[in-house]
Amino acid sequence: MKKTSYPKQDIKVLLLEGVSQTAVESFRAAGYSQIEFHEKSLPEPELIRAIGDAHIVGIRSRTYLTAEVLEQARRLMTIGCFCIGTNQVDLEAAQARGIPVFNAPYSNTRSVAELVIAEAILLMRRIPEKNMECHRGGWSKSASGSYEVRGKTLGLIGYGHIGTQVGVLAEGLGMRVIYHDIETKLALGNAGPAASLGELLERSDIVSLHVPETPSTKWMIGAPELKKMKRGSLLINASRGTVVDIEALAEALRSKHLGGAAIDVFPVEPKGNADPFVSPLIGMDNVILTPHVGGSTLEAQENIGIEVAAKLVRYSDNGSTLSAVNFPEVSLPEHPSSRRLLHIHRNVPGMLSRINEVFSSGEVNIDAQYLQTTGQVGYVVIDVNANETQAQAFKDGLAAIPGTLRTRLLY
Numbered sequence: 001m002k003k004t005s006y007p008k009q010d011i012k013v014l015l016l017e018g019v020s021q022t023a024v025e026s027f028r029a030a031g032y033s034q035i036e037f038h039e040k041s042l043p044e045p046e047l048i049r050a051i052g053d054a055h056i057v058g059i060r061s062r063t064y065l066t067a068e069v070l071e072q073a074r075r076l077m078t079i080g081c082f083c084i085g086t087n088q089v090d091l092e093a094a095q096a097r098g099i100p101v102f103n104a105p106y107s108n109t110r111s112v113a114e115l116v117i118a119e120a121i122l123l124m125r126r127i128p129e130k131n132m133e134c135h136r137g138g139w140s141k142s143a144s145g146s147y148e149v150r151g152k153t154l155g156l157i158g159y160g161h162i163g164t165q166v167g168v169l170a171e172g173l174g175m176r177v178i179y180h181d182i183e184t185k186l187a188l189g190n191a192g193p194a195a196s197l198g199e200l201l202e203r204s205d206i207v208s209l210h211v212p213e214t215p216s217t218k219w220m221i222g223a224p225e226l227k228k229m230k231r232g233s234l235l236i237n238a239s240r241g242t243v244v245d246i247e248a249l250a251e252a253l254r255s256k257h258l259g260g261a262a263i264d265v266f267p268v269e270p271k272g273n274a275d276p277f278v279s280p281l282i283g284m285d286n287v288i289l290t291p292h293v294g295g296s297t298l299e300a301q302e303n304i305g306i307e308v309a310a311k312l313v314r315y316s317d318n319g320s321t322l323s324a325v326n327f328p329e330v331s332l333p334e335h336p337s338s339r340r341l342l343h344i345h346r347n348v349p350g351m352l353s354r355i356n357e358v359f360s361s362g363e364v365n366i367d368a369q370y371l372q373t374t375g376q377v378g379y380v381v382i383d384v385n386a387n388e389t390q391a392q393a394f395k396d397g398l399a400a401i402p403g404t405l406r407t408r409l410l411y
């Protein structure tokens with residue numbers, strides 16, 4: 001095997017929450033053999049122990065990588081969220097430590113959209129109640145309260161990747177689609193923006209949420225918003241549990257103001273499959289409850305495993321940060337004949353000239369240099385035509401620059 005600057009068998013990859021085996025296979029195929037795999041998320045003390053000597057960590061939505069946890073992850077080089085949401089990671093704390101975070105922004109989009117469409121049809125037909133009644137030995141064959149989705153108005157809150165996909169599928173079923181987003185968005189098909197969130201809530205027969213968890217979306221649907229929804233209308237939430245005030249939703253369902261709901265995400269979710277699920281919605285026949293499985297299809301999980309592992313391997317092997325969610329993005333070519341130095345630093349004036357001073361002796365040729373900054377962090381990559389000893393000396397020189405967060409040498 002080709003000699004590398006850091007032996008790959010010494011790089012520990014920690015994979016949690018049963019990420020797909022395609023991720024494990026991808027790391028193995030790239031020469032990474034030290035892989036610690038866990039089916040579940042780990043309780044914090046165990047997480048801190050396992051992450052303490054890990055270089056790469058892969059998680060899903062249940063593992064919270066807080067500033068306190070990252071503080072203990074002294075060797076951590078990069079984080080992969082094998083999902084869309086990245087709210088479970090303290091992205092600023094990771095950035096301040098020079099740790100790029102990657103995710104899979106599209107691989108489970110379609111899975112969520114299909115579930116939402118299925119739920120819209122089931123709720124419109126009152127199937128959850130009828131299903132429960134049949135299970136109890138009842139029989140109420142009646143069209144009362146059951147409708148087609150055709151011609152009904154679907155209001156999408158958040159018109160990003162998932163929202164647009166739901167809208168396209170819904171239009172295929174003959175629904176009218178309106179949306180509300182904080183950004184101006186290209187309307188697909190015959191969809192159109194609502195004048196405001198309030199107007200969307202008032203006009204929609206079904207409201208479906210597709211926003212990320214941010215300060216602006218936290219508890220964005222509470223009692224006042226639910227009150228604005230049409231009597232008998234339906235709510236679907238497969239975004240994040242903190243977007244909807246679940247007690248207010250339970251009350252709106254009890255009072256029959258809402259006709260039904262489908263909820264996949266909850267303010268507090270069990271840590272693992274063995275833990276109990278507690279919710280004020282339990283026992284309501286007109287509510288579909290699912291255990292955060294919007295993105296859980298085999299197709300999605302296999303694709304996510306390949307996609308995120310590839311991003312982590314590429315960063316580890318080559319330094320590329322393309323599509324990192326918290327980091328300056330640099331897409332780098334291979335560097336077969338150069339040694340590559342990576343310098344991650346606080347974005348302060350004068351940094352580039354200090355970096356260039358390290359190479360000012362002129363004894364080696366610089367083949368290429370790349371620079372990208374975000375607000376707080378700068379990332380410089382330098383390919384040099386140097387031998388091993390010279391490259392190591394450059395790395396030491398770079399590490400000594402005040403404001404340096406991290407240096408790496410790749411070959």
Ligand SMILES: NC(=O)C1=CN([C@@H]2O[C@H](COP(=O)(O)OP(=O)(O)OC[C@H]3O[C@@H](n4cnc5c(N)ncnc54)[C@H](O)[C@@H]3O)[C@@H](O)[C@H]2O)C=CC1
Nearest residue numbers: 084085158159160161162181182211212216238239294295
């Ligand atoms: N239930 C599940 O298993 C899954 C849940 N998700 C959740 O779905 C969320 C959305 O995913 P994508 O559509 O891929 O994200 P996206 O980033 O493509 O779209 C989110 C949209 O929400 C908009 N937005 C943000 N704040 C808003 C606000 N306050 N009001 C209105 N619009 C706002 C954004 O401008 C953007 O257009 C993810 O962040 C994740 O939390 C994603 C995948 C699976």
Ligand SMILES: O=C(O)C(=O)COP(=O)(O)O
Nearest residue numbers: 060061062083084085295
């Ligand atoms: O992709 C997301 O954001 C999700 O919510 C899916 O999370 P999961 O990987 O199923 O824990």
